[in-house]
Amino acid sequence: MGKVVLVTGVARQLGGRFVRRIQRDPEVERVIAVDAVSPAHHLGGADYVQADIRHPAIARVLAEHNVDTVVHMDVTGTPLGSGGRATLKETNVIGTMQLLGACQKSPSVKRLVVKSSTNVYGSAPRDPAVFTETTPPKSLPSGGFAKDTVEVEGYVRGFARRRPDVAVCVLRFANILGPSADSPLASYFSLPVLPTVLGYDPRLQFVHEDDVIEVLRIASHEPERGTLNSGTFNIAGDGVLLLSQCARRLGRPTVPLLMPAVSWFGSMVRTLGVSDFSPEQLRLLTHGRVVSTNQMRETLGYRAKYTTAETFADFARSRGPGLLPPEAVAGAIDRIAALPVPALPLSVLGGGQPPTQSAN
Amino acid sequence: MADAKVIPFDDDRTRGGSTQRPPRRRGAGSRRKGEPAVVRDVHGGREGREGREARETGEVQPLPGRPTSADDVPVTREKPEPPQGAAEAQNGSSLERRIAGGLAFLRKRLTGDYEVDDFGYDEELTDQVLMSLLRPVYEKYFRVEVKGIENIPTDGGALIVANHSGTLPMDGLMMQVAVHDNHPAGRHLRLLAADLVFMLPVVNELARKLGHTLACAEDASRLLQQGELVGVMPEGFKGLGKPFGDRYKLQRFGRGGFVSTALRAGTPIIPCSIVGAEEIYPMIGNSKTLARLLGFPYFPITPTFPWLGPLGAVPLPTKWTIQFGEPIPTDGYPPEAAEDPMLMFNLTDQVREQIQHTLYKLLVQRRSVFF
Numbered sequence: 001m002g003k004v005v006l007v008t009g010v011a012r013q014l015g016g017r018f019v020r021r022i023q024r025d026p027e028v029e030r031v032i033a034v035d036a037v038s039p040a041h042h043l044g045g046a047d048y049v050q051a052d053i054r055h056p057a058i059a060r061v062l063a064e065h066n067v068d069t070v071v072h073m074d075v076t077g078t079p080l081g082s083g084g085r086a087t088l089k090e091t092n093v094i095g096t097m098q099l100l101g102a103c104q105k106s107p108s109v110k111r112l113v114v115k116s117s118t119n120v121y122g123s124a125p126r127d128p129a130v131f132t133e134t135t136p137p138k139s140l141p142s143g144g145f146a147k148d149t150v151e152v153e154g155y156v157r158g159f160a161r162r163r164p165d166v167a168v169c170v171l172r173f174a175n176i177l178g179p180s181a182d183s184p185l186a187s188y189f190s191l192p193v194l195p196t197v198l199g200y201d202p203r204l205q206f207v208h209e210d211d212v213i214e215v216l217r218i219a220s221h222e223p224e225r226g227t228l229n230s231g232t233f234n235i236a237g238d239g240v241l242l243l244s245q246c247a248r249r250l251g252r253p254t255v256p257l258l259m260p261a262v263s264w265f266g267s268m269v270r271t272l273g274v275s276d277f278s279p280e281q282l283r284l285l286t287h288g289r290v291v292s293t294n295q296m297r298e299t300l301g302y303r304a305k306y307t308t309a310e311t312f313a314d315f316a317r318s319r320g321p322g323l324l325p326p327e328a329v330a331g332a333i334d335r336i337a338a339l340p341v342p343a344l345p346l347s348v349l350g351g352g353q354p355p356t357q358s359a360n
Numbered sequence: 361m362a363d364a365k366v367i368p369f370d371d372d373r374t375r376g377g378s379t380q381r382p383p384r385r386r387g388a389g390s391r392r393k394g395e396p397a398v399v400r401d402v403h404g405g406r407e408g409r410e411g412r413e414a415r416e417t418g419e420v421q422p423l424p425g426r427p428t429s430a431d432d433v434p435v436t437r438e439k440p441e442p443p444q445g446a447a448e449a450q451n452g453s454s455l456e457r458r459i460a461g462g463l464a465f466l467r468k469r470l471t472g473d474y475e476v477d478d479f480g481y482d483e484e485l486t487d488q489v490l491m492s493l494l495r496p497v498y499e500k501y502f503r504v505e506v507k508g509i510e511n512i513p514t515d516g517g518a519l520i521v522a523n524h525s526g527t528l529p530m531d532g533l534m535m536q537v538a539v540h541d542n543h544p545a546g547r548h549l550r551l552l553a554a555d556l557v558f559m560l561p562v563v564n565e566l567a568r569k570l571g572h573t574l575a576c577a578e579d580a581s582r583l584l585q586q587g588e589l590v591g592v593m594p595e596g597f598k599g600l601g602k603p604f605g606d607r608y609k610l611q612r613f614g615r616g617g618f619v620s621t622a623l624r625a626g627t628p629i630i631p632c633s634i635v636g637a638e639e640i641y642p643m644i645g646n647s648k649t650l651a652r653l654l655g656f657p658y659f660p661i662t663p664t665f666p667w668l669g670p671l672g673a674v675p676l677p678t679k680w681t682i683q684f685g686e687p688i689p690t691d692g693y694p695p696e697a698a699e700d701p702m703l704m705f706n707l708t709d710q711v712r713e714q715i716q717h718t719l720y721k722l723l724v725q726r727r728s729v730f731f
Contacts, residue, residue, distance in 0.1 A: 125558035128578035129479045135578065199561025201568070203480045240478050248472030259561075287558075290478050292582075309475075326471035333467040337460060 002029025005220060006067040008053055008099065009074030009115075010043060011035040013180045014209060018073065020044040021213050027221065032065050034058070036091070037080060053095035059102035062109065069111040069220050070103055072096065075152050077117075077145035077184050077278075085144075092148035093155075100159040103166070111167045113219045114156050118172045118234060119146035119280065123202075123287040132292045133172070133232045145184075146280040153232075167230040169219040174236035174291060177311050178209030179318035184281050190319060194247050195265050198256040202243050202288025205236045208306035208314060215302055227301035234291040237308040243285060246312060251322035251329075259286075479579070480568035483548065490570055491537060498537040501677050502530075502636060503731075508684040509542045511630055517584040518687065519622040520549065520591045521711050522632035523610055523719065524599035527660045529553070530675065531637035535591055536570070538682045550583050551591045552576075556657070577621050584625035591632075592618050594708075601646065601658035607638035608723060610716050616708035619690075620698040623707075628687035631711050633718035636680030639729050641665065679731050681722050685714055 005022055009015040010033040019033045023044045031046040033039075038050060047065075051057050053074060062070075074095055079088045096114075103109045121127070122137045141147045153170060160168040175185045188194070215235050223229040247254045257265060266282055296302055306314065321327075465488055468474055476482045498504050512518060522535060532551050539549040552575035558564040573579045575592065583590050593599065598611040622629050645661035665672035688711060697703055 125564065126555045126574070128576050129573045130579070130582060132578075197561070199563075199565060201480075201565045203476070203478075203568070240476055240480065242476055242480065242482075245472040245474070245476070248470060288480075326473075329470045330467050333463055333470065337463045 003027055003069055003221075004030045004032065004065055004067045005069045005071060006032040006034060006062065006065070007046075007071045007073060008034045008095075009072075009076065010046075010048070011037045011039040011080055012073070012076065013041070013182060014176070014212060015039075015073045016041045016043060017180075017209065018071070018213050018216055019046045022071075022217055022220065025217065025221070030065070032061065032067060034061065035074070053099050054090055056098060056102070058098055059105060062102050062106045066108050067106070068108050069113070070099070070109055071113045071115075071216060071220050072099055073115045073216075075115055075117075075149060077119075078182055078187075088145075089148055092145070093151050096152045096155055100155055104159060104163055109163075109166055111169075111220060112156075112159070113169045113171065113216060114152065115216070116153055116170050116172045117145070117149050118174050118205075118236070118289060118291050119284075120149050120153055120172060121289060121291070122146060122280075123283040123289045125287055127287075127289075129203075130290050130292050131234070133234055133295055141280050144278045144280045169230050170232040171215060171219060172232065172234050172291070173212060174205040174207045174234070174289075176209060176212055177206045177315040179314065181209060181315065184278065185284075186315070188281070188285075189246065189250060189252070189315070192252065192323060194243075194250075194252050194254045195262055196243060196247075196254045196256050197262050197282075197286045198258050200286045202285055203240045203290050204243060204246065204284075204288055204308075205240055205290050206308045206311040206315075207236050207304065208311040211235070211237065211304045211306055211311075214305070215296075215300070218300065218302055224301060228299050231295075231299065233296050233300050234293055235296055235302075235304070236291050236293050237304045237306050237311050238293070239308040240290055241308050241312055243288070248329075249312060249326060250316050250319070251325040253322075253324055476569075479550075479571065479573045479583070481550070481571035482569040483571075486548070486570055490566070491540065494533055494537050495541070497530075498534055498541075501675075502534060502640075502680040504534055504538055504636075504680040504682055506538045506542045506682050506684075509539075509544075511684045511687055512539065512543055512547065512589065513628070513687070514543075514545045514547075515587065517587045517625055517627040518589050518630055519580075519584065519618060519625075519627055520589065520630045520632050520684070521618060521715070522591065522593050522634055523608075523715055524593035524595040525602070525607065525634070526637035526675075527601060527641040527643050527662070528675070529593075529600060530640060531634045532572075532591065532593060533570075534637070534680060535632065535634065535682060539589065539591075547589050549591045550588045552580055552593075554596060577617055580618070580621045581625055584621065584627050594618050597657040601643065601660065603646070604638075604642040604644055608635075608719050610712055610719075613708050613712050616704045619704050619707045619711070623690045623693055623698045623704075624695070626691040628689050628691075629707075629711055630687045631685040631714040631718070633683045633685065633715050633722060634680065635683075635719060635722040635726060636678045636729075639678045640675035642676070676730075678729050679726075681726070683718055683722060685718055688714075 005028055007015060007019050007022070010019050015033075015035070016039055019031055020043065022028055023031050023046060031044075033043050033046040033048045034051050034053065035048075036050070036052040036054075038048065049061055051061055061067075075092050076088070079085065103112060118131070119141060120137065121131045121135065122139050122141045124137075124139045126138045128135060141150060156168060156170055160166070176183055177186060177189075212235070215233075218224075219229050221229075241249075244254065262282060263279075266278070270278070293304070296304075465484075468484070474482065474484050512520070520535070520539075522531065525531060532553070536549045536551060540546055548571060551570075551572045553567055553572045555574060557567050557572065558574055573583070575596075580590055580592065594613040594616075595611040596614060602609075602611060619629065641660060641662045643660045643662055647659040647661055651657065651659035662672065664674075688707070690707075693703070
């Protein structure tokens with residue numbers, strides 16, 4: 001008998017892609033796709049059930065379809081459509097509570113996969129440079145999506161204690177980027193001019209959408225020999241990019257602003273609805289965050305196909321050139337390099353040469 | 361063991377030397393480096409002889425009583441050397457190469473085509489730009505003398521433990537240049553810095569790019585396991601901001617966390633003594649109120665700072681000595697030894713004593729603070 005997988009949050013690009021992908025796996029018999037709003041994209045042959053995970057109705061869906069694997073992807077930072085921050089928080093936190101309550105009552109559930117984020121570590125100058133899964137954050141996120149994920153993970157831990165027979169996998173994804181990314185960071189990088197915090201150059205880490213889908217797939221199946229797919233894992237591409245490097249590779253000029261000015265700019269942009277420049281994102285863009293992916297490689301047995309730099313390159317290709325495309329900058333410097341060389345020594349040596357020549 | 365009386369702090373003799381220095385140094389500047397050695401042989405004659413004479417007098421000159429002689433040499437040598445013929449061509453081509461190299465570097469930087477490690481360490485920027493900014497301070501201003509560089513292994517992790525002093529952490533930066541420039545393998549030192557460094561704008565950015573990271577057990581052991589050379593100054597602000605009267609008296613070495621980190625990683629501990637940093641800003645007072653207002657651990661008051669404003673923040677040009685001591689191996693201990701507080705205290709004391717002894721030895725050998 002094949003598996004029955006229930007996926008939440010399918011109205012988003014990433015959820016939709018995962019649903020389409022997991023159906024192709026031979027051991028999967030049926031996929032139940034759940035979301036409160038109907039998705040704009042097709043879901044392959046999955047059964048779409050319009051249900052709000054904030055309501056107890058979700059327990060009926062679980063029982064009705066005899067679901068054995070739950071993939072909870074409805075923990076996100078950007079509101080879908082018209083919903084504001086309050087609705088989002090409710091979906092994240094109350095939705096998770098309801099879903100976990102339903103799972104706890106359902107005897108058929110054998111596996112739970114939760115999409116979390118490395119936001120749970122926060123970003124602070126006192127933190128170690130690289131977070132491992134066991135690093136306690138020095139300062140807990142004060143609000144926003146980061147706080148939601150901390151709370152969600154708390155409930156998931158509680159569920160794992162109460163249902164030790166269910167394999168629980170929490171995947172802490174770094175900033176997800178890719179051609180169809182709709183994360184706050186993706187919209188930040190789409191601004192024509194990137195405001196940055198003066199005097200800070202944060203280290204950023206990205207994970208490609210393809211890797212996200214693949215890791216979710218591994219986590220929702222039986223573990224392969226020699227690997228373990230229950231527990232908490234950081235998922236990120238190898239390597240690190242600095243924000244200044246990202247801006248240059250993207251070809252978008254940066255405007256360093258003083259901290260208070262950035263906060264003000266952030267709130268202005270937020271009210272205009274151009275980009276979600278929330279306080280926790282501001283902290284990320286100030287202090288940066290890097291996680292260790294040893295557990296992902298050694299325990300989960302997964303190697304990210306895209307490094308951080310490759311992920312970013314893929315994202316940059318999909319966004320089109322900025323105001324200062326790197327090729328144009330490189331071309332300008334090459335033109336300077338190709339200038340007639342004899343002209344250079346004179347101008348550079350300047351004071352040193354003329355007197356000696358007159359002496360000759 | 362006497363401490364304060366072995367330090368001759370002779371102001372009047374050196375003031376004269378130090379006031380004359382800045383303009384001369386600038387005159388000598390970068391030109392000395394660019395000129396190829398062949399030049400002197402190519403154009404013999406009068407000019408060449410003159411140059412040779414100047415060179416010889418230059419070699420004779422550095423007497424203990426004449427600190428400025430070293431700076432005099434290039435000034436006299438500069439004039440009689442017109443870049444002619446072969447020399448000019450060589451100069452031109454080396455300049456060309458340098459310009460091309462500089463443009464290639466600029467191109468890489470502006471297009472973001474470089475790599476940083478997980479800690480934000482930008483090796484390229486450090487080697488090509490930041491180190492060459494620190495090098496004049498290291499070579500010309502503090503004239504750092506390095507001893508015992510052979511005690512640093514050519515590969516594999518090691519923890520360098522040094523004393524900390526000087527109000528501003530110049531000693532850490534100088535130690536970084538010392539290791540990189542003197543070690544045969546050109547190893548890079550990764551310093552562990554206080555959290556204050558990572559809270560200040562600009563400073564945190566530069567510190568990360570220079571390869572520094574937060575002084576915490578996680579970062580230190582991660583770096584050691586990667587086989588990096590890690591530098592730590594366990595005295596922290598206690599050492600950095602101690603009054604001038606307490607110079608060269610080592611403060612408490614924290615809780616000895618560095619020993620257990622090195623022991624877990626099985627890497628040797630290399631004690632390092634830095635002489636000269638104590639006198640760059642003689643801290644005669646500490647304004648606690650101002651420090652609290654600004655959120656700093658101390659606010660130094662020196663004979664010149666803050667009275668002379670930014671001019672008072674110029675460090676005194678003391679002569680430095682950095683000595684790396686015999687490595688203390690830690691791989692002989694069982695892994696559970698890292699949990700043994702008694703052993704940790706003993707090892708911490710051993711390291712501390714060794715640094716303190718070397719400090720006294722170097723102070724006795726030192727002729728003067730400034731040269």
